[in-house]
Amino acid sequence: MEIAVPKVHEVENARFQAWVRAFKRRAAAQGIRRDVLDRAFSGVHFDPEVIRLDRNQSEFVKPIWEYLDSAVSDSRISSGRKALQEHRAVLERIERHYGVDKEVVLAVWGMETNYGGFRGRNNVVRSLSTLAFEGRRASFFEAQLIAALRILQSGDTTPERMTGSWAGAMGHTQFMPTSYLEHAVDFTGDGRRDIWSDDPSDALASTAAYLKRFGWNKHQPWGVEVRLPQDFDFRLAQRSITRSPADWARLGVVGMDGKPVPNHGAAAILLPAGGRGAAFMIFNNFKAIERYNPADAYVIGVGHLADRIAGGGPIRADWPRGDRGLTFSERKEMQKHLTAKGFPTSGVDGRIGPKTMAAVRAYQLANGLLPDGHASLTLLTRLR
Incomplete structure (x- = not known):
């Protein structure tokens, strides 16, 4: 019909x-x-x-703080803890079989369908x-x-x-x-x-199998919130630059408790809102979640929701909440301006991924700006 x-x-x-x-x-x-x-x-x-x-995908359009306000809301945390109790037996069997933390599997479930409440x-x-x-x-x-x-x-x-x-x-x-x-x-x-x-x-076991296939390590966090020193070289905040937590500590990058982050393996520094927001030391497990959805906001959302379900605390750093996020058309406009000025973004798709961030950082360096790779409205105004 x-x-x-x-x-x-x-x-x-x-x-x-x-x-x-x-x-x-x-x-x-x-x-x-x-x-x-x-x-x-x-x-x-x-x-x-x-x-x-x-x-208008929210993880690519909303500012990171607005996205996390919704993705890791109090209600989603409490619902996740309730789901953990309700499905604990099968989740523990899945964790034993695949070696993927049950809280991470739960967090993907919570992010994707609100624990099965809306499957589309x-x-x-x-x-x-x-x-x-x-x-x-x-x-x-x-x-x-x-x-x-x-x-x-x-x-x-x-x-x-x-x-x-x-x-x-x-x-x-x-x-x-x-x-x-x-x-x-x-x-x-x-x-x-x-x-x-x-x-x-x-579905939950399939998610664990998927994450395991793409390298999930049960003995490693997805990421840890860190504190940067005042003289931090923002050129080092790139996914391609990794150091051990001890090496980062020698550069002044420490956990929010002021102590060096435990040695979980090689890690990069991620600044999802640029130099004025929270900073994270991210490990290989970040890449495993990224296979589900490549947006940094999504990966941080899953990782942080898992941490909160497990009893962890909120992100402690402030976000630049006075800033407005770029619209889809503004992101495309920024990519066009950057490419035209000799800082190619490898396409104009309205999504701020690693290549666009690298182009932003190169432009910032060439113009004496803080090279944090953050695509902001202030930067777009300057490009115009």
């Missing part, structure tokens, strides 16, 4: 349906059966809301096909769409049950389809890798 599409989107939907027809031919050539394609795309139309949400109601095929058609990351989302169809073809679930986020992430801990195919596990032993079930066991 066809679903009505608002008239303002009729032209776009006509183009979308032409894309779907061409995609079905590509999918069939990759082994997807015609009956699977027909059922999966029944009633599927272009979804403009998905595109709007893709342009979007039709995954509709969301992924809309994003693949729109084209900003066409190859990525088309690969995800093919993977979703493989899941349906294998009988793991049905199109009706395959619901998730606007971006196509599914289940309690929001696995993308390719991640599901590669890493989901049947922890309950019922013969199905059921991350959609009301029972979160398979």
Whole structure:
């Protein structure tokens, strides 16, 4: 049955349906059966809301302090501790089996779906096909769409049950389809890798398996809040520069208690709000969480939420709360200005990742500014 599409989107939907027809031919050539394609795309139309949400992901748009206020709220901490008590037995079995801290698994669950409270109601095929058609990351989302169809073809679930986020992430801990195919596990032993079930066991175990696969070390923190000396060389605050905690201590970088951070291995210094906000010493476990979502705000959110569920305290440093975060269009504008001035950002996508931060730092150094790599409104004003 066809679903009505608002008239303002009729032209776009006509183009979308032409894309779907061409995609079905590509999918069939990759082994997807015609009956699977027909059922999966029944009633599927272009979804403009998905595109709007893709342009405004909170972990890339909100200032870090606003993001953390929500991600690690008092209610989410208390709900996490309650979930720990309710699911302690299975979480401890998962921790023993995979060597991934139960609080970290819980924190991913809390961040992704508020402990299963909202797993997403979007039709995954509709969301992924809309994003693949729109084209900003066409190859990525088309690969995800093919993977979703493989899941349906294998009988793991049905199109009706395959619901998730606007971006196509599914289940309690929001696995993308390719991640599901590669890493989901049947922890309950019922013969199905059921991350959609009301029972979160398979989803939580799949998350632990995923983090373990990407290097999680149970004997290492994701990161530790640190205090920088007044004469700290901000050029050292880069992900590519790592030192042992002892070496950082010799440079004056210590824990918030004033003592050297214990030797958990090589670490970098991260300044998510520049030189005027909290500083973190981050370890390899940061990279493992980053495989779930590459935004620094997300990784800090998961790590800090896990710490709080385990009984740790809040972030102690102040944030520059008077500053306004850059909008998506302003971030793109900053990338354009930096590139035009000879500080290339390797693309204009509105996301402040390591390459853009490196370009910002290079510009700051060239212009006698504090080289903290922070993309601020003040910096954009100067670039203009």
